[in-house]
Amino acid sequence: xxxxxxxxxxxxxxxxxxxxxxxxxxxxxxxxxxxxxxxxxxxxxxxxxxxxxxxxxxxxxxxxxxxxxxxxxxxxxxxxxxxxxxxxxxxxxxxxxxxxxxxxxxxxxxxxxxxxxxxxxxxxxxxxxxxxxxxxxxxxxxxxxxxxxxxxxxxxxxxxxxxxxxxxxxxxxxxxxxxxxxxxxxxxxxxxxxxxxxxxxxxxxxx
Numbered sequence: 001x002x003x004x005x006x007x008x009x010x011x012x013x014x015x016x017x018x019x020x021x022x023x024x025x026x027x028x029x030x031x032x033x034x035x036x037x038x039x040x041x042x043x044x045x046x047x048x049x050x051x052x053x054x055x056x057x058x059x060x061x062x063x064x065x066x067x068x069x070x071x072x073x074x075x076x077x078x079x080x081x082x083x084x085x086x087x088x089x090x091x092x093x094x095x096x097x098x099x100x101x102x103x104x105x106x107x108x109x110x111x112x113x114x115x116x117x118x119x120x121x122x123x124x125x126x127x128x129x130x131x132x133x134x135x136x137x138x139x140x141x142x143x144x145x146x147x148x149x150x151x152x153x154x155x156x157x158x159x160x161x162x163x164x165x166x167x168x169x170x171x172x173x174x175x176x177x178x179x180x181x182x183x184x185x186x187x188x189x190x191x192x193x194x195x196x197x198x199x200x201x202x203x204x205x206x207x
Contacts, residue, residue: 011076018068018089022096025061028054029096030133033103033178037129040110040171043118051107058100065093095181102174102181109167109174119164125171132178 032054039048069090072078078086113119158165 011072011078011082014068014072014076015082015085018065018072018086021061021065021068022089022092025058025065025093025096028058028061029100029103032058032100033106033133036103036107036110037125039107040113040122041126043114045111045114048107048111048114052104055100055104058097062093062097066090092185095184099178099181102178106171106174109171113164113167116161116164119161119168121165121168125168125175128172128175132175132182 032051035047035051035054038044039046039051069086072086073083076082113122
């Protein structure tokens with residue numbers, strides 16, 4: 001089936017450019033989070049530095065996507081599915097930028113942790129990371145609460161490692177926010193495809 005072209009070819013070009021920038025931003029954000037987490041798990045300050053450096057390029061892409069999106073809306077005044085695609089691209093870039101900010105925070109806290117002897121409790125973070133990238137948001141909330149409880153218990157038992165455990169708790173919260181933004185991205189994708197707003201629909205339990 002051939003996808004019908006918009007009546008204005010230049011609109012298609014502008015929309016394709018917007019979509020490509022979102023895809024590039026998505027790839028960079030995923031890479032930044034992966035680098036930050038590998039920097040944590042492997043105690044690699046270079047990876048942490050790369051994750052932090054990625055943030056500037058991601059920020060510039062968000063600015064460009066927002067600028068291009070506004071220009072498309074003003075010039076072409078798209079409607080229906082075309083309008084949804086433009087608006088969704090702009091919303092996607094905003095959520096991706098926030099995810100990248102969380103990756104930067106994780107990388108900075110990982111570097112602080114790397115200055116001290118390794119903590120076995122770092123492994124409490126691994127399943128949260130795996131859930132965050134899989135967008136299983138409800139499960140991530142549960143994991144964060146469980147990990148935080150364990151880390152708070154460890155803080156009471158080993159006060160000398162207080163700062164390290166606090167950094168791990170904050171990293172867990174960053175990953176929970178990554179899950180939140182991933183959920184927002186999924187909702188925006190549904191809206192772009194079907195004009196259906198599912199942001200406040202109840203979650204149906206599955207068995």
